[in-house]
Amino acid sequence: MASFEHLSTRLAELGRALYDRGWAMGTSGNYSAVLSTEPLRLVITRSGVDKDGLLPGDMLVVDEAGKAVMGAGKPSAETVVHLGVVHATGAGAVLHTHSVWNTLLSEGAPEGGSVEIAGYEMLKGLRDVATHEHTEQVPVVENTQDYERMARDVEAALSAHPEAHGLLLRGHGLYTWGRDLAEAKRHVEVFEFLFEVVSRSRAAAGGHDGGG
Amino acid sequence: MASFEHLSTRLAELGRALYDRGWAMGTSGNYSAVLSTEPLRLVITRSGVDKDGLLPGDMLVVDEAGKAVMGAGKPSAETVVHLGVVHATGAGAVLHTHSVWNTLLSEGAPEGGSVEIAGYEMLKGLRDVATHEHTEQVPVVENTQDYERMARDVEAALSAHPEAHGLLLRGHGLYTWGRDLAEAKRHVEVFEFLFEVVSRSRAAAGGHDGGG
């Protein structure tokens, strides 16, 4: 298991890089990594922090109830969603980005639906996907300010799509994860690339068809 | 209250970052922060300076009439607009950016109208907005080279939209503000993100509908 020092340093570096790409403007975006599983301890960005110049000191440790057990400040309001993803998937790291393209793509999908992405080589960047002849269903979950409810909705969507590598909150962004931070980072890049490709491809085809 | 040294250093850093994002090409963009309120003293970028490589020495201090009381060079021609925003809102910092997307979005709005932005999680990056179920009205003010008139028009628009967090000058850019520089910077990022999303979303929906 990685140490708090290692994980908080890596999360801060990654957070600065995602900010530089324009995927976490304002104080959007929040990132976590599992520090231990028994008991569950998650290193997570604190609430309301600017991701520009993110530092290891902006991270704290929460327990499985989302209560801070180490570090200054309040944990991200979406901590419960991170915990839900860890619970549902066994992930070692969870990243939530908020890009222009993931926002646009999430808007068009029908309620309870998903965005379907198929046929692209980039899909092979997703864990255990071995061919471009793969169809990734990215569930779209309705946005809410009730984070307990959001966590339940996210867990339900993941239960309905056990093969998913990420999900979209409508008008709110991407959640993706991985066994470790390196895999979760790769998944962010794969999805953000594909979201832009799919959005531009639909626009070129003459419309915003909303996804499957 | 922060010192001149602190504010001029922070304004210069921020100005370089906004330049790097492409939001202040040429010599566009100007930035200010309140140094004291009684009497009112504003630290502001000097006129005509390239924002690439902006330095603390490019800042000067003006009084409530916009007259330079410290520093070399002429204050930004739009100093009176900054003062108008401070007067109308009590802001501690005012940022004016000039991006491709804010220019495009400002063009379509009817005279005396506003751009309406609703339903996006990113709106929560605006001060005191607690839910994505918020409708932000961004007033659009006609552009003019008569800055005294612009300042009056801006104050009138803010009086008509006391809840606004920013406004657009048609074909000229965004004015936003905050209690302090950190909040004003966050507002720039939130608005620039949303302007791109709204513009692309309208284009995908098949037209430039001009806003409400």
Next chain:
Amino acid sequence: MASFEHLSTRLAELGRALYDRGWAMGTSGNYSAVLSTEPLRLVITRSGVDKDGLLPGDMLVVDEAGKAVMGAGKPSAETVVHLGVVHATGAGAVLHTHSVWNTLLSEGAPEGGSVEIAGYEMLKGLRDVATHEHTEQVPVVENTQDYERMARDVEAALSAHPEAHGLLLRGHGLYTWGRDLAEAKRHVEVFEFLFEVVSRSRAAAGGHDGGG
């Protein structure tokens, strides 16, 4: 008058920055500054050099016939065009960039025509333009591999548009200039910004109308 050392250092810095913006991919782009006027000596990028990592040693000095009088390598093939611009405008610096947006915009204009840009505040970044209520005519010159002819065509276009601050070579890029490098750099940024705005604005309005 600035020294060779100063101008070559500034040209190299500027060249690296324009490369980073994506405005001089491959070995496209070439940049010059006047070292002396009597006799005319121009510091200019050498031919075929990658603008990524451009160094002062990549510059040489040419005389008014375009013959290298100092430095290693061959002068840019477009040296004669730079000389034509200096001759026609009295410029102290000439910058030629090759961006996606300037390429796209140049394509739609009719032969012998120009791209018209009006109403934007950013126009005030052009020398002696004091209001957004300005109409900039950017002449579009046909591309050719006969650089002597290109230079004559450019001089003819500038003679027909003495107020122009820049011109487009069709499918080939922007030429702009200024009294000095700082002004020429500002003109590049102003034009590249406006080209993107105009292109996107036309696309949003439903077509590629080609300009006036």
Next chain:
Amino acid sequence: MASFEHLSTRLAELGRALYDRGWAMGTSGNYSAVLSTEPLRLVITRSGVDKDGLLPGDMLVVDEAGKAVMGAGKPSAETVVHLGVVHATGAGAVLHTHSVWNTLLSEGAPEGGSVEIAGYEMLKGLRDVATHEHTEQVPVVENTQDYERMARDVEAALSAHPEAHGLLLRGHGLYTWGRDLAEAKRHVEVFEFLFEVVSRSRAAAGGHDGGG
């Protein structure tokens, strides 16, 4: 002939720059350079490595059968395609990038077809192209996970298009090459620029016509 140390350092630098441009998200992209021709030895990125922060130690040497003869890890799965390109073209360096625009452009071409690019000055950045009045045919090869087959298909496409400077794998990216790394890098930039121009130009003209 350049040394392993030199080539691995240059490949790593180049890989980091291509990552920064967004042309090799996730673990996509792979790069090689010929270390010797008799016997054929290729320096190539190892499989599955993140191109962000690519290091010389991420390179290994393969023989003409694609077997690693030096370095840690497995060679890129596409090594056989690199070898096929070297075999067909005599290239000294082969670069495979995976951008949004190359993905989009590859999608529209008919099976067995090519993307035609003509009339742009940027084409002169391709080796031995001396005029913008050049038509570049970029063959589009169907994607497959059978890399032996892909290598044969690539060699067949290059045999049918001996003048080609690059080719597209459908939904998978660009392969281009050069006598040396500098030329191959220039070709990447030229193609990525042109792919964006052609895609945007088609979109502005009102559709995704799919290429010739």
